[in-house]
Amino acid sequence: MTNPVISKCPSHPVTIHIAGDYHAARGICRKFCDDVGLCVTVTPTVYIYTGGQEEGIRVGLINYPRFPKMPTAIEAYALELAYRLRDGLHQESFSIEAPDHTTWYSWREGDLQESTQKLDVDQFGT
Structure with missing residues (x-):
């Protein structure tokens, strides 16, 4: 038995959250x-x-050690794929979750006003 090739890179998991049909999304x-x-x-x-x-x-997207990428590249791939999913699944919003932030994108009427309101962080006990 030979020894395995072992490779590491910095972790940077990114997740797209979107509603829609699972099979179409695949x-x-x-x-x-x-x-x-x-x-x-x-x-x-x-x-x-x-x-x-x-x-x-x-x-889910990860920084795969066999083909490592910069965090900005992983997030750019996620955004491009999220736009394709939005179009293909006929959705009006999605979120992209990165290790240090989550970004919400919406094309729904009325969301512009809601998103400009300040969040009362005290409601969450923080």
């Missing part, structure tokens, strides 16, 4: 990965929120 992700040379995970999930719930997916 196809969109497969095409994107074939187009740009990437590997992602696609996991079905349920988003539960005040007054309802919605089926969706989580798409």
